[in-house]
Amino acid sequence: MAAFAASRSAWAQERKPVDYRIQLDTVREGFDGTTCWVHPRAGTIPGSPPMVVLAMQKLLLSGSDIFYALNEMRTDDMGTTWTGPIEHESLGRRDEGDGIVAVPCDFTPKWHAATKTLLGTGHVARYRGNHLEKNRPRWTAYSSYDPDARTWEPWKRLNMPDKPEFYNAGAGSTQRVDLSNGDILLPFYFKAKGESLSSAAVMRCRFDGETLRYVEHGNKMTVAEERGMGEPSLASFQGRYYLTIRNDLRGYVTSGEDGLHFDPPKPWTFDDGEELGSYNTQQHWITHPEALFLVYTRRDPAHDHVFRHRAPLRIARVDPQRLCVIRASERELVPERGARLGNFAITKVSEAETWVTVAEWMQPVRCERYGSNNAVYVARIIWMD
Numbered sequence: 001m002a003a004f005a006a007s008r009s010a011w012a013q014e015r016k017p018v019d020y021r022i023q024l025d026t027v028r029e030g031f032d033g034t035t036c037w038v039h040p041r042a043g044t045i046p047g048s049p050p051m052v053v054l055a056m057q058k059l060l061l062s063g064s065d066i067f068y069a070l071n072e073m074r075t076d077d078m079g080t081t082w083t084g085p086i087e088h089e090s091l092g093r094r095d096e097g098d099g100i101v102a103v104p105c106d107f108t109p110k111w112h113a114a115t116k117t118l119l120g121t122g123h124v125a126r127y128r129g130n131h132l133e134k135n136r137p138r139w140t141a142y143s144s145y146d147p148d149a150r151t152w153e154p155w156k157r158l159n160m161p162d163k164p165e166f167y168n169a170g171a172g173s174t175q176r177v178d179l180s181n182g183d184i185l186l187p188f189y190f191k192a193k194g195e196s197l198s199s200a201a202v203m204r205c206r207f208d209g210e211t212l213r214y215v216e217h218g219n220k221m222t223v224a225e226e227r228g229m230g231e232p233s234l235a236s237f238q239g240r241y242y243l244t245i246r247n248d249l250r251g252y253v254t255s256g257e258d259g260l261h262f263d264p265p266k267p268w269t270f271d272d273g274e275e276l277g278s279y280n281t282q283q284h285w286i287t288h289p290e291a292l293f294l295v296y297t298r299r300d301p302a303h304d305h306v307f308r309h310r311a312p313l314r315i316a317r318v319d320p321q322r323l324c325v326i327r328a329s330e331r332e333l334v335p336e337r338g339a340r341l342g343n344f345a346i347t348k349v350s351e352a353e354t355w356v357t358v359a360e361w362m363q364p365v366r367c368e369r370y371g372s373n374n375a376v377y378v379a380r381i382i383w384m385d
Contacts, residue, residue, distance in 0.1 A: 018288050029373050037085070051075070051076050058071075065125060070152070104124055123170025141170075164192045168190060189231065196228075201218055203215070203216065223252070241262075246282055250278070253268050254323070272327060292317070306339075313334040314333055356379040
């Protein structure tokens with residue numbers, strides 16, 4: 001116990017204060033009662049000012065995870081004005097025959113500096129009659145953006161090794177790290193046909209501006225709880241790699257030295273040892289040169305009416321040595337209005353700003369009675385130092 005307290009005290013003393021303010025912008029809003037916008041995830045193309053391209057898609061409310069083509073919204077003036085939504089057929093549904101259609105979803109754009117390309121990665125959902133196909137194969141989908149034509153290339157499938165464990169494998173709703181040599185560390189989750197538990201890992205890929213290729217993957221991680229592990233997100237901070245992983249019962253965290261191999265994951269906790277309470281949804285990272293932050297939702301009796309407590313969206317600083325959230329640093333990032341906010345993404349827009357993009361997911365029915373109307377938000381983290 002003394003060693004634990006000493007370690008905590010030492011890190012607290014050497015921790016540099018990092019201040020920021022939050023500016024919440026509404027990109028669009030309006031609810032038609034039949035569909036809603038989901039998965040708003042932005043990528044930044046460097047420039048003066050930078051160009052921010054936000055991808056999102058419509059969800060059919062009468063089903064579960066029934067998605068349509070990805071659309072684009074775009075700002076060339078740091079969010080003062082936005083164009084769109086503009087639907088891209090190149091990121092739309094495809095007829096696979098035998099009554100099956102496929103569509104990319106859980107799609108996250110990110111600038112790939114080595115090829116000067118905005119590269120989006122996600123995974124593919126497959127439907128039969130607007131119902132998810134049972135025991136379906138799944139794979140990673142990707143596409144690159146043409147800023148001059150303002151369009152996305154037709155989505156492609158990332159080819160994986162021909163192994164049974166990759167029957168259902170994809171990088172949906174994950175956060176990647178690009179290395180200085182251009183290699184991509186892409187978290188993904190996977191399972192064999194008929195298995196109930198998913199595993200998480202990070203794969204190293206190469207991208208030449210047109211084709212994304214698998215090179216290798218690191219150690220496999222899972223837990224024997226509910227559906228296992230999914231939707232892992234990766235960050236690089238001060239020479240070490242950090243991975244946060246979704247599980248139905250609780251979020252998990254781990255770290256490693258090379259971005260491929262990680263220590264056994266442990267449940268997320270606050271710095272006082274109490275479990276964080278983030279469950280059955282995503283967590284993602286924000287990095288600052290002097291600090292590591294986590295964005296998440298968690299259990300809170302004040303928000304019991306929200307599906308899986310997926311709102312409000314919160315941000316807090318992480319102790320990178322103890323892998324815990326500093327309770328006193330927690331702040332509300334996006335308020336709760338009855339709808340869930342668990343599907344979101346993060347993009348570094350400039351050295352001065354990081355944006356968190358999220359939409360009010362209008363399920364279950366009547367969540368709008370608390371004030372939600374499918375608002376698409378940009379929560380701007382504006383660094384004060």
